[in-house]
Structure formats: structure tokens, C-alpha cells
Amino acid sequence: MERGYLERLGIGRVPSPCFVVDEGLLSRNLAVLDTVQQRTGARILLALKGFAMFSVFPLLRTVLHGACASSPHEARLAREEFGREVHVFAAAYSDDDMQDILRHADHVVFNSFAQLERFRPAVQACPRHVSMGIRVNPEHSEGAVPIYDPCSDGSRLGVRLREFEAALERDSGALDGVEGLHFHTLCQHNADALERTLAEVEKKFGRWMHGMQWVNMGGGHHITRSDYDVDTLCRCAAHVRRTYGVQVYLEPGEAVALDTGILVATVLDVVQADMPVAILDASAACHMPDVLEMPYRPHVIGSGLQGEKAYSYRFAGKSCLAGDVIGEYSFDEPLRAGDRVAFTDMAIYSMVKTNTFNGLQLPAIARYRPATDEILVERTFGYEDFRNRLS
Ligand SMILES: Cc1ncc(COP(=O)(O)O)c(C=O)c1O
Numbered sequence: 001m002e003r004g005y006l007e008r009l010g011i012g013r014v015p016s017p018c019f020v021v022d023e024g025l026l027s028r029n030l031a032v033l034d035t036v037q038q039r040t041g042a043r044i045l046l047a048l049k050g051f052a053m054f055s056v057f058p059l060l061r062t063v064l065h066g067a068c069a070s071s072p073h074e075a076r077l078a079r080e081e082f083g084r085e086v087h088v089f090a091a092a093y094s095d096d097d098m099q100d101i102l103r104h105a106d107h108v109v110f111n112s113f114a115q116l117e118r119f120r121p122a123v124q125a126c127p128r129h130v131s132m133g134i135r136v137n138p139e140h141s142e143g144a145v146p147i148y149d150p151c152s153d154g155s156r157l158g159v160r161l162r163e164f165e166a167a168l169e170r171d172s173g174a175l176d177g178v179e180g181l182h183f184h185t186l187c188q189h190n191a192d193a194l195e196r197t198l199a200e201v202e203k204k205f206g207r208w209m210h211g212m213q214w215v216n217m218g219g220g221h222h223i224t225r226s227d228y229d230v231d232t233l234c235r236c237a238a239h240v241r242r243t244y245g246v247q248v249y250l251e252p253g254e255a256v257a258l259d260t261g262i263l264v265a266t267v268l269d270v271v272q273a274d275m276p277v278a279i280l281d282a283s284a285a286c287h288m289p290d291v292l293e294m295p296y297r298p299h300v301i302g303s304g305l306q307g308e309k310a311y312s313y314r315f316a317g318k319s320c321l322a323g324d325v326i327g328e329y330s331f332d333e334p335l336r337a338g339d340r341v342a343f344t345d346m347a348i349y350s351m352v353k354t355n356t357f358n359g360l361q362l363p364a365i366a367r368y369r370p371a372t373d374e375i376l377v378e379r380t381f382g383y384e385d386f387r388n389r390l391s
Pocket residue numbers: 047049050068089184186187188218219220221251252253254255
């Protein structure tokens with residue numbers, strides 16, 4: 001995405017700050033995902049934790065088979081706004097969670113045999129068939145950032161082989177009613193990482209995969225990235241389907257909306273600290289927390305690295321947090337209060353993770369429809385949204 005994109009879109013047409021998601025770019029990603037489905041028979045679900053902009057669900061459900069949820073609220077959103085299949089996984093469920101989830105879910109995945117045993121009667125008593133699965137941990141890390149690595153030491157995510165075997169030794173019926181295995185270990189990875197992970201999963205859990213109806217290979221597959229090896233992914237998915245006779249599911253979040261949305265912000269002031277600092281109406285802490293958590297430096301359209309172009313600035317948010325710093329950028333022209341800037345790849349995770357720390361304004365949410373050059377501002381937020389989270 002470069003300057004010409006912003007001119008076509010016309011960022012002056014949206015409020016600030018504002019997420020703008022491009023339906024044309026979403027369709028491009030969907031076409032790639034559909035190829036994988038057509039070639040392998042795998043079903044792809046949207047991971048709502050990564051992208052939950054329900055105004056574009058009508059477009060997404062033309063291709064994707066459903067959505068996967070991490071909580072009763074996401075499960076309800078999946079059922080009411082997405083339709084199609086609703087899959088749920090959480091590290092643990094309460095009794096109330098399960099009661100709510102069973103109103104909406106088609107698949108429920110458990111993170112332990114204890115939870116499976118506790119909730120099996122409720123799932124089996126549900127008038128609709130709800131398919132039960134168990135998440136496994138292949139103990140194979142692919143070098144992800146530790147906080148995003150479900151196979152890191154001490155991770156609570158997924159049953160390890162020794163626990164799996166111990167559960168079956170204690171109770172030979174421990175897997176009763178279980179129709180699927182789930183593993184999720186990747187984060188922004190290419191398909192070579194999946195291939196290696198799958199080999200570990202098969203080595204450790206393959207003997208149980210034969211008896212299953214489905215295998216869910218989780219998310220973290222960066223399928224729509226330009227260098228992603230779609231052939232290897234298809235080979236892995238087809239192999240699992242053929243070898244075990246199961247329906248394969250993938251549940252990416254990022255890959256669905258990768259590079260499809262920007263966050264438009266406005267320069268409010270430029271202060272001279274040790275370097276020129278542009279203070280924006282967008283904030284790393286409130287509107288793009290992954291910048292601080294991961295951490296990473298998001299790209300700004302039309303910018304270079306610090307010192308690369310004539311005018312360099314640090315970009316910072318308007319919250320009180322001293323570390324509310326987005327990164328260092330340079331531009332051909334000096335920045336002035338009132339200038340608009342656009343951060344790329346902000347549809348995923350940023351939109352679902354916003355918060356109102358300091359009472360900051362939440363970014364509006366808009367769709368851009370390139371075919372008709374329309375911008376549809378779906379939501380703006382105000383004082384009530386801030387107040388309603390407090391009492
Ligand atoms: C169980 C599960 N499925 C799917 C996803 C989506 O991953 P991504 O957005 O990286 O594709 C995640 C992300 O944390 C996850 O934990």
C-alpha cells in the first residue's frame with residue numbers, strides 16, 4: 001500500500017481516528033483461501049479473536065465455512081452474525097460458559113480431560129448434535145515470540161502426550177464421544193513450519209487420529225502473504241484427510257484480513273523533544289496494543305525509516321503513558337498539525353483489542369468498496385462507549 005492507494009481511497013472522507021477495511025482486498029484474500037478449500041476439501045473458519053468486523057461477514061461467509069470463537073460472546077457473535085459452523089475453544093470453561101456456548105456451538109474443543117469429563121454429559125444432553133474435540137500440545141515450537149507460542153515451557157494450552165496416555169490409562173473411556181483433535185501452535189508462520197509440526201503431531205497423536213471424524217489444524221497460517229507456500233499447505237491438508245479419513249479444518253484469523261485495513265490518524269501537534277515527536281489522535285496503548293506487546297513497528301504509508309527521508313519524527317499517542325510510542329518514521333515533507341497519516345495492516349487484532357484507557361476516543365470503523373468508490377462508516381464511538389464499561 002502506497003500513496004496512490006490513499007489518494008484513491010480519500011482518507012479525508014473518514015473520521016479520525018478510523019479503521020478502514022477494503023472489501024476488494026478482503027475478496028483477494030478470500031480467493032486465495034478458497035483455492036485451498038477447493039484443492040484439499042479442508043474447511044476454513046474465521047478466528048474471531050483476530051478479526052470480528054461483522055459488517056463484512058456477509059462477504060466472508062460466501063467462502064468461509066464458519067467462525068471459531070474463544071468465549072460465549074464470540075460464539076454468539078458467530079451464530080448471530082456469521083452463521084454457518086460455530087466452533088469454540090477456550091483454555092477452560094465455567095458452567096455458565098458451557099450453558100451459553102451450547103446454545104450456539106457446533107464444535108466444542110476441550111483443553112483437558114478433566115473439562116471433557118465434566119462437560120460431556122451437558123454436551124451429550126444438548127438437543128442438537130455438538131461435536132466434541134480435545135486440543136493436543138505436540139511440544140514442538142517453531143520459534144514464535146514466547147507469549148505467542150502455545151508450545152513454550154509451562155504452556156497451559158493443549159494436552160501433552162504423557163497426559164493424554166495417563167488419562168487413557170486411568171480410564172479407557174476417557175475419549176468417549178470425542179470426534180476430533182485440535183492443535184494450534186503457529187503464529188504468522190509459513191507452511192514449512194506446519195509441515196514440521198504436523199510430523200510431530202502425527203508421531204505423537206496419529207494413532208488416535210485414525211478414529212476421529214475431524215482434525216482442526218488451528219490458526220497461525222499466513223496463507224494470504226505473498227511468499228506463503230500454498231502448495232505445501234495443500235499437501236499437508238490433503239495428507240491428513242487421506243491418511244486418517246477426517247474432515248480437515250483451518251481457523252486462521254490474520255490470514256483472512258491480512259493487509260486489508262488501515263488505521264487513519266491525525267497529527268495533533270509536533271513537539272521538539274530530543275527529536276521531533278508527532279503526537280497523534282491514535283495511540284499504541286489504546287488502538288494498536290500489539291505494537292507494544294509484540295513489539296513491532298507498523299508501516300506508515302509514504303514514510304521511510306528514520307533518517308531515510310528529509311524529515312524524521314517519532315510517532316507517539318496522546319495517552320499519558322510515557323511509552324505510548326509507535327515508532328520512528330521519515331517523510332519527504334515536514335508534518336504539521338492536521339495532517340492525516342495511515343498505518344497499514346491494522347484490520348487484524350488491532351480492531352478487536354482497542355481499549356479506552358485515558359478515556360481516549362475509540363477509532364471509528366469503516367468499509368471501503370473500491371468497485372463503487374464508496375466509504376461506509378459503520379460505527380463511530382463516543383462517551384457512552386467509554387462509560388458503559390465502568391460503573
Ligand atoms: C486456538 C486458536 N485458533 C486460531 C487462532 C488464530 O490465529 P491467527 O490469527 O494467527 O491465524 C488463534 C490465535 O491465537 C488461536 O489461539
